[in-house]
Amino acid sequence: MAMPKAIFDETQQLPEINDRAGFQLAAVQAHDLASQGFKISIFVALLLLGALIANTLSLSAIWIAFFCTNAAALILFGTGLQSAYDIARWRREQAGLASLPLGRLQQWTIALVTSPWLSEDTREPDRFERLSGSVLLAGQSFLSRMGAHPLRVFCLALFACLIVYAGWSVRADDIALRTMTFLIITVCLAFAFLLLVTERRLAGIDAVEWREAKAVSQLARVPILVLIVSCFCLLLSTRGPGLSIKFLAALGGFVVLVGFELLLRASVAMFGPQNDSREPVLITTSLVAGALQWPPQPLIGLQSELQAKHGIDLRQVWAFSFIRRAAPAIIFGTLLLGWLMSGVREISMSNRGVYERFGKAEAVLHSGIHVGLPWPFGRVLPIENGSVHELATSVSTNINGEPPADAEGPAPESANRLWDATHISEKSQVIASGSDSEQSFQIVNMDVRFLYRIGLSDRAAMEAAYRIGDLPDLIESTANRVLVHDFARRTLNDVLSEGRLTLANDIASAVQKNLDDLNSGAEILAVVVEAIHPPAGAANAFHGVQAAQISAEALVARERGTAAEQANEAQLNASLVRDNAMATAREGIAASEVSKLRFEAEQSAFHEAGQAFLTEEYFNQLTTGLSRSKALVLDHRIGGNIAPTLDLRSRMLPVDPDTTAEPNTPHQSEKTGP
Numbered sequence: 001m002a003m004p005k006a007i008f009d010e011t012q013q014l015p016e017i018n019d020r021a022g023f024q025l026a027a028v029q030a031h032d033l034a035s036q037g038f039k040i041s042i043f044v045a046l047l048l049l050g051a052l053i054a055n056t057l058s059l060s061a062i063w064i065a066f067f068c069t070n071a072a073a074l075i076l077f078g079t080g081l082q083s084a085y086d087i088a089r090w091r092r093e094q095a096g097l098a099s100l101p102l103g104r105l106q107q108w109t110i111a112l113v114t115s116p117w118l119s120e121d122t123r124e125p126d127r128f129e130r131l132s133g134s135v136l137l138a139g140q141s142f143l144s145r146m147g148a149h150p151l152r153v154f155c156l157a158l159f160a161c162l163i164v165y166a167g168w169s170v171r172a173d174d175i176a177l178r179t180m181t182f183l184i185i186t187v188c189l190a191f192a193f194l195l196l197v198t199e200r201r202l203a204g205i206d207a208v209e210w211r212e213a214k215a216v217s218q219l220a221r222v223p224i225l226v227l228i229v230s231c232f233c234l235l236l237s238t239r240g241p242g243l244s245i246k247f248l249a250a251l252g253g254f255v256v257l258v259g260f261e262l263l264l265r266a267s268v269a270m271f272g273p274q275n276d277s278r279e280p281v282l283i284t285t286s287l288v289a290g291a292l293q294w295p296p297q298p299l300i301g302l303q304s305e306l307q308a309k310h311g312i313d314l315r316q317v318w319a320f321s322f323i324r325r326a327a328p329a330i331i332f333g334t335l336l337l338g339w340l341m342s343g344v345r346e347i348s349m350s351n352r353g354v355y356e357r358f359g360k361a362e363a364v365l366h367s368g369i370h371v372g373l374p375w376p377f378g379r380v381l382p383i384e385n386g387s388v389h390e391l392a393t394s395v396s397t398n399i400n401g402e403p404p405a406d407a408e409g410p411a412p413e414s415a416n417r418l419w420d421a422t423h424i425s426e427k428s429q430v431i432a433s434g435s436d437s438e439q440s441f442q443i444v445n446m447d448v449r450f451l452y453r454i455g456l457s458d459r460a461a462m463e464a465a466y467r468i469g470d471l472p473d474l475i476e477s478t479a480n481r482v483l484v485h486d487f488a489r490r491t492l493n494d495v496l497s498e499g500r501l502t503l504a505n506d507i508a509s510a511v512q513k514n515l516d517d518l519n520s521g522a523e524i525l526a527v528v529v530e531a532i533h534p535p536a537g538a539a540n541a542f543h544g545v546q547a548a549q550i551s552a553e554a555l556v557a558r559e560r561g562t563a564a565e566q567a568n569e570a571q572l573n574a575s576l577v578r579d580n581a582m583a584t585a586r587e588g589i590a591a592s593e594v595s596k597l598r599f600e601a602e603q604s605a606f607h608e609a610g611q612a613f614l615t616e617e618y619f620n621q622l623t624t625g626l627s628r629s630k631a632l633v634l635d636h637r638i639g640g641n642i643a644p645t646l647d648l649r650s651r652m653l654p655v656d657p658d659t660t661a662e663p664n665t666p667h668q669s670e671k672t673g674p
């Protein structure tokens with residue numbers, strides 16, 4: 001009973017379906033969408049090929065961003081065409097219409113691409129083929145549950161976002177406009193014109209005939225905008241690649257925003273019911289793409305959806321009506337006030353600014369708030385105020401990118417100063433040399449760093465702002481030229497020993513003189529010679545030569561010290577002998593003089609005193625001879641008529657007999673008589 005009822009319902013609905021214009025024109029619409037999708041696919045393939053060639057040939061990043069951004073925008077538009085084609089094909093099948101054949105070129109291209117998968121194989125499938133067939137059936141089952149339509153939209157939108165990410169950049173080199181550049185711009189603008197014709201044709205279709213035409217036409221405006229603006233960026237790149245690559249980066253961000261919206265819509269559609277008997281819904285409607293219209297109506301799509309699905313009409317709300325009427329005046333006043341406020345500039349303590357009025361430099365502004373003409377009639381060029389920079393004469397080790405070293409861990413690689421290691425911050429330099437009375441050269445590795453800043457005077461700020469385009473490159477090239485001239489007249493020993501003390505001062509003076517001649521406004525604060533040594537391969541040999549030289553010099557110094565010590569010792573001994581001889585001679589002369597004086601005195605005394613002097617002298621000599629003996633001296637010349645005489649002039653106590661002596665001693669038995 002159920003089957004006849006279903007057949008009866010289907011027969012009742014067929015006349016109604018055939019009467020609707022969307023079903024009647026479904027075959028034509030599907031054919032139109034397939035043709036447009038084929039053209040878009042060919043152009044996307046050409047753009048991706050151009051991006052691959054530009055990346056392989058290492059061209060400027062502007063070309064890679066140009067090709068990738070346009071390819072991603074066209075992929076999003078092709079996604080919208082594919083989504084609308086699925087709906088048109090479903091209507092054609094429901095209406096029982098035959099599909100219109102494609103052109104010969106399209107059929108040949110499709111057959112060429114799909115030929116590897118359509119080849120007939122009559123042999124028995126092996127185990128691997130049966131396993132792959134099972135996996136394919138499982139994938140088809142999963143695809144039927146998730147829905148082929150949302151999954152296809154999700155993959156294409158994700159692919160477009162990845163393409164933009166692969167070509168996104170904000171730094172690029174200069175490019176020259178050649179014939180090929182103008183040819184590419186012409187082709188892109190011609191294709192943009194064809195897309196514009198397609199967009200106008202789709203926008204002019206009534207919603208009764210084709211409900212998805214308006215959404216597809218809105219999505220077509222994305223590649224049109226991207227193609228036109230990207231071509232303008234290529235023309236603008238001759239004025240400087242910085243602004244062009246930023247415009248292309250902004251276009252890439254806009255394309256990613258549209259792709260992200262399609263990703264969200266496809267993700268939500270995957271969780272919806274999947275029923276082949278129901279008419280598919282267009283997933284690729286975009287509010288972001290719908291904002292590309294004039295006059296701008298960014299909320300018209302949201303308003304239509306709210307009114308259609310929830311019955312909310314925002315036009316009946318008085319607050320929104322008031323905002324709509326007051327918004328132009330408020331926006332215009334805000335923009336005017338913002339433009340006038342562009343004449344107020346704040347300069348920080350670490351900066352200065354050269355103020356330009358109608359393109360003419362007027363003065364140098366220092367830190368503080370300054371008021372001038374608004375942009376573009378007045379502008380301020382920022383200049384550093386005392387910031388010190390360090391510049392190496394070769395490729396640096398990029399300290400900013402090096403992770404900070406642990407206080408307890410090993411030293412970083414940039415602190416390595418060993419001669420037997422090659423450092424990226426060092427460069428080779430040729431110096432003068434001589435061997436066997438012939439001129440030659442030698443090579444040393446050096447790491448010379450310059451500390452510089454822009455001069456603090458207003459004149460230096462003006463010169464740095466207008467005369468120099470890239471100050472670090474200028475200082476590096478000038479320093480390399482000065483180093484070549486300076487090292488050409490120095491030898492290895494001069495560089496590695498006593499000449500190193502004056503090397504930094506000589507280099508700083510020469511570089512500063514060149515910069516002053518160029519009116520660069522730069523000031524060299526110091527030149528730091530971090531390291532200077534022979535190449536890493538010759539470091540050990542040079543260490544051996546240095547060690548031998550040091551050993552020879554030490555041996556010579558040691559022998560000279562020994563010779564000096566022996567000479568000084570001999571000189572000391574000779575001096576001592578000479579001094580002793582002179583002292584002995586002086587003592588002999590003094591003794592003879594004393595004897596002479598004593599003789600003269602005794603002779604004078606004898607003449608004066610006569611026999612008394614002789615007697616006195618006799619007793620003195622006797623006293624001296626017997627000074628250490630105990631004796632009693634009696635003069636035999638003392639007679640009976642002469643009283644005894646004792647000479648007490650010597651102040652000596654009289655010598656008495658020793659009473660402690662034994663009785664039989666001679667002293668006690670002696671008697672004195674007249």
